[in-house]
Amino acid sequence: MQKQRLISPFAPYSRRRTSNVIRLGLASFTRSDVYHFLLTLSWLNFLLLVSVVFLATNALFGLLYLCGGDCLANARSGSFLDSFFFSVHTIATVGYGSIYPKTDYANWIVTLESLVGIVGTAMITGLVFARFSLPTARVLFSKVAVISPYNGIPTLMFRTANERHNLIVEAQIGVTLVHNETTNEGHFMRRFYDLELVRKRSPVFALSWTVMHPIDASSPLYNATPESLQAEDAQLVISLTGIDETVSQTIHASHIFTADEILWDVRFVDILSLTENGFRRVDYRRFHDVEPVGLSNK
Incomplete structure (x- = not known):
């Protein structure tokens, strides 16, 4: 019997986004996507788009004035x-x-253009304000995740840090294992398993946070090996949410670890220390560094 292959909407799940997924039967772009598109454009592209629309609009109205013949006082005849x-x-x-309009035709075009100008100015002002006020997170994730013993139990660990000099209040983090599975009936699926964490909530996220998942008998990673994770195209999907104390708005951050970014039998080097004056010091220069298990941190 030939195996039936069912493709999940999330398969394949790209490393950073789902742009490589071919979606059939959905409209590629709708009017409701325009606002989202304008908010997600880079500032350079947004300013270029506004400039092009501004020049094109004025060129169109310039042609309309030309079509009216000698309708503008003190304007050169036929001058675009x-x-x-x-x-x-x-x-x-x-x-x-x-230069001013001297015919009814020109006055009607001026009236129309004034209306377009008022509406356009309001829309651009709103977009600029929305882009400036859009809450963003500056959360740093370690380049790799590690699996090493912790209190005698193999533990999955990775680091995250708040790059801003403020607090993320009521920060919550979730870790999901995503990998390929084939059911007993031969159906191929992309399965999602939430991982239990030692601590998934931080009332005040200010500096660094080492997220840990103990790999015991109840863990989806139990008996996993580097080879099995590679064969299953496994990924760890990280999602962090919290409230930025500065703007009092919810912020989001996400990251994905692929199977080759999960290192075994190594641990993160220590980045926390105390100065002679009793201040805590965090060395973010070694934030991504790891060392083999058994070596002392330096």
Whole structure:
């Protein structure tokens, strides 16, 4: 009997995003996606897009003024530049006054352009404010996760740190193991298993947090090996949420560890120490460093 292959909506789960997933039967872009698209553009691309729309709009109205013939006082006959710059003065409400409409046709175009200018200015102002006020997280994750003994139990560990000099209040972190499975009926699936953590909540996340999952008999990683994780295309999906104390808004951060980023029989070097004055010191230069189990931290 030929095995039936059922593809989960999450398979394959890319390393950082699902852009390599081919989605059939869904609209690629809708009107409701425009706002999301404008918020997620980089600042450079956003400013370039605004500039192109501004120039194109004024060029269009400049052509409309040209179509009206000699409808602008003090403008050179047939001059696109005069019509274009008059459009810029109108839509930006500059109003230098050297060129002005002298026909009903020109006044109606000015009325329409003024309306477009008011609406456009309001929309761009709202987008700029939304982009500035969008809450973002600066959370650092270690480049690798490690599996090493902790209190005699093999334990999965990775580090995360708050890169800002403030607090993330009520921080919560979740770790999910994602890997391929084939059922007894021969169905291929991408399965998700939540991992139990030693501590999944931090009331105040300020410096560094080592997240730990003990690999006991109840763990989905029990009896796992580097080879089995590679064969199953295993990934650890990390999700962190909390409240930024500065803006009092919820922030999100995520990360993915692939199977080759999970190191065995090594541990993270110690980055916490005390100065002679009694201050705590965190050496983020060694945040990603690991050493074989059995060596003393230096």
